[in-house]
Amino acid sequence: MPHPDRVRVLLLWPGGLFSGGKNFGVPQLLSLAAAVRASVDAVVEVVDLDLERAFGKPDLRKIFERGYDVVGISCYSSYDYLKVMAIAEQARSLLPRAWLVVGGYHPSARPHDFTATDSPFDCVVVGEGERPFTRIVKACDRGDPAPKGILGPEPVHDLGELPPLDWTLLERYRPHVRKVASQAEIYLSRGCPFGCTFCMERAKKEESWRALDPESAVEAMHRLDAFLDLSRFTLRVTDALFGLRPEWRREVLERLAARPLRARKIWLLTRLDLLERQDIELMARAHVSPGFGVESGSPAMLRTIRKSSAPEQYLDSIHRISEWALEYRVPFGINLIVGHPGETEDTLRETAQFARRLFLRAERTMGFLSVDPFRLYPGSEIDRDLPAWQARTGMRNHRYPWWQDGDQAFLSEWVDASAGLGYRATFRLKDELFSPILREIPSRFCYEGESRDYFLRAIEEQVELCSPRRRMQWLGLWHLWTGLVNESTAEQSHSAVAEDSELGSLAVQVRQSTLGEGAEPQALLAVPRERFVAPSELGDCCLNRASKLAEDSERRLLPMKSFAAMSKAIELAEGDEVVVLGDGTGYGAALCCRIVGDQGKVVCIEQDPDLASVARANLRESAHARVIEAPPGAIEHWAGARKVMVSLALAELPDSWVDALAEGGVLVAMCGNRLVLKRKALTGLPQAAPP
Incomplete structure (x- = not known):
């Protein structure tokens, strides 16, 4: 029903390059919607172009023809840049009087990519968007001129101040969501104080770790479960870092164990050097599985990328976690990155030896492995101080800025790690050293819970990435x-x-x-x-x-x-x-x-x-x-x-x-x-x- 006297707001998720349309939730946009509606009598709609595929090919013309005063488009990552600019051009053509706003990791890292005189956008939000975007909608509601340029950062220091997410904004998708999605997403915290040099998290300008209180965090998950019925879904807690503080982490897990969700499994990312036996036992009871960004098995590389100041102890801790996970039947994932700036053949072989010991030393494992190439992300420390990194490590990026070309998935990783390790050598060694390990893991993975198929798909995807066909494509x-x-x-x-x-x-x-x-x-x-x-x-x-x-x-x-x-x-x-x-x-x-x-x-x-x-x-x-x-x-x-x-x-x-x-x-x-x-x-x- 039209509301001619109320500001009409569209929040648009453009679809993710790597998501393949498998995720339900867009919690970032739902949080913006909740903040706006708490302050302005506005009509807010949320459109997810991934989920729109449940109805056929998304038609932007039909979406924009509904008529909006403010359109916020998420450019979550640099891979979305070209797509977001194309969507915004069409929005500008069909909605010439609307205010167009962009936010996300890439706009936070590279706001000036969106502020050229021929840009379709009116303004860019840097960092967390609730406060600046609400201010934009208020200005529109008052009839003020459209804001121009860069707004933010304005971080939310107390997440308890934010209104709860209204999942009914996605009601249109609920009957059809299983056609395109197998996972649901939710955020419980923000920020990460660890300064990993390759990570884009710091583009948001606020590093402090902030979380909902444990009771509110668990209640937020149950509200999603009540709306969607998670019995057919894996729930991904998409926090940059789950549970920095042990007392918070353990209370959330205790509450989940006492009041379980219907989700097939809860998946989250955390640091292995934060966890103790007690945490793994609680995860077993709470139906939670952790993923760890280990990044390298070489102590020298871990120091270089500032993953840990005590890398030997850091690497030792994963072996303990592996033993506890086997004892409590908790599946876990490990991610390694090959080709970091400064990487050499020796450090790659060291990482492969670490992975072989972790996954192939025993006949059974609850763990699985993913191996990613290094990608040069804007907003990371390496990006911010690129000339110094090039001089210090001999790294060379062949196409930068890569997000302004097609084939972004390839171009983002087309980097020589060091003077002695070019891209092709890294490509060859990745297959030589890690493919045999990845192919062995399926026969040793011993988790037999109801979500075994979910983890096996992840394992098989990694094996498929090693196939001659995929390598030939690259x-x-x-x-x-x-x-x-x-x-x-x-x-x-x-x-x-x-x-x-x-x-x-x-x-x-x-x-x-x-x-x-x-x-x-x-x-x-x-x-x-x-x-x-x-x-x-x-x-x-x-x-x-x-x-x-x-x-x-x-x-x-x-x-x-x-x-x-x-x-x-x-x-x-x-x-x-x-x-x-x-x-x-x-x-x-x-x-x-x-x-x-x-x-x-x-x-x-x-x-x-x-x-x-x-x-x-x-x-x-x-x-x-x-x-x-x-x-x-x-x-x-x-x-x-x-x-x-x-x-x-x-x-x-x-x-x-x-x-x-x-x-x-x-x-x-x-x-x-x-x-x-x-x-x-x-x-x-x-x-x-x-x-």
């Missing part, structure tokens, strides 16, 4: 961005791919996985398909899908199994002579060369001069292959051929091409999704080949 991005940054020519990029033995080895493994055992023809496994596609296609080119031939071309290389079907259809064999029409960069010809052998002959016809040039380079070592730069319909170059394969995707097969065959000759092509095979009869008339 190397594909490395080649793409190395070429872009260095302004490499097509020939230089092609040579770099051809000379990359690590990429080649991964590509063979992916082709084997795609094609399965006993793939025919064997040429599909032998021919390095990655050399025949655009750099942006490298990551997925060995899957059974079409791949772009060049960045500036719409032409696509047919899927591998299409070539398999075509070569089988024309009964291509050793010693044959074959023509490949419209073969782009020469992949079809390369396959045919493998099949027909040294006694056969292959003619590759390609009209695009740039693609033909790449084809010549790809076929340089095949003495029995010849590339002709001509259209496929230039039959004077191939008339009388007995076997012809078409690499182009066609709508229909021209009869003139069949007419050009020798009598008894055969021609095969993919027309749409159909394999079309035609043979020229001995009478000279074309006929369809038998099925």
Whole structure:
């Protein structure tokens, strides 16, 4: 129902890069909504674009056409930057008179990313948003001019002053939430006083740890349970640091044990050097599982990143926690980061030895492991003092600011850790040292509780990240961005791919996985398909899908199994002579060369001069292959051929091409999704080949 006399406020969550739409809650926005409604008679709506997918593809036009006076958009992390700017541009177009406000970690770290003269935003909130955002809505309600520029920080020192979250603002999603979400989120505290150098938490400008009192914290969780029924969800307490003070931590756990939630499991992040046996026993009773950001198994690196001033004792404590967790049946997670500034091969091997002792020394474990690359986050100490870190450690970031480009997930971690450990070396060592450990953990993980599937999914996701397919995708991005940054020519990029033995080895493994055992023809496994596609296609080119031939071309290389079907259809064999029409960069010809052998002959016809040039380079070592730069319909170059394969995707097969065959000759092509095979009869008339 419209409210023409009341300020209308929209709080928009743009969707998370890594969340995959699996989280319900947006407690940050609900807290803003509660603060506004406690001070202003405003109509406040909360929209979560992740959860909007329960209704189909989100339609921003329909959302903005409801009409709003103030629109607050969360830019939670730097990965959201481009998306948030695009959303804001559309909001500005559809709501030209609305006040647009942005807040979150990235605006707090880089407020001036949002204040340029052409920015769609009116103002930026730095730090915690309840007070400045409420002041903005009040100004709108009074009819004052829109505030401009940067507001904050204005931290809330007593969380008890904040009104409780009103979960009914998400009522629209409740009947459908399980379609897109398996976890619910809530905050019980704010701040972290530990000064880890890589962490973005300090971008919020307030480091002190503040929490709801224990009774209110547990009551807040029960209100969420009453609204959502958490029996089908894992509850994630998304505090930067759960339970800094032991008396608070233990009272919350005691209260949860006495008054349990219906959640399948409660998951939270804390520090391992805060916990004692009593805490693990309480977690078992409260149905809680902890995650620990250990970050490194090297004492030297732990000192460098300021994780601990007593790193040996810090690392020893996780072994005690592992034993207590096994005793009380409490599953726990450990996160390690590889490639910190100053990292060396020795410190990486030290970390791997630590992980191996922790997870593989015993036959059973309640723990599981995630291994992340170092990512250079704006707002972290390393970012704030980057020249000094570069000088001191030899680190090098290849693309900064990375959040202003696409492929942010890759670019954020494209960092040389030190003068002696480049990105590619870290990438290789991460797989060599940690993949065997990650693959062993599933068989040793012994938690058998009702949420075992939740933890196994996390374990399996880490194993999958080690797969040849995922690693090849990452190397594909490395080649793409190395070429872009260095302004490499097509020939230089092609040579770099051809000379990359690590990429080649991964590509063979992916082709084997795609094609399965006993793939025919064997040429599909032998021919390095990655050399025949655009750099942006490298990551997925060995899957059974079409791949772009060049960045500036719409032409696509047919899927591998299409070539398999075509070569089988024309009964291509050793010693044959074959023509490949419209073969782009020469992949079809390369396959045919493998099949027909040294006694056969292959003619590759390609009209695009740039693609033909790449084809010549790809076929340089095949003495029995010849590339002709001509259209496929230039039959004077191939008339009388007995076997012809078409690499182009066609709508229909021209009869003139069949007419050009020798009598008894055969021609095969993919027309749409159909394999079309035609043979020229001995009478000279074309006929369809038998099925």
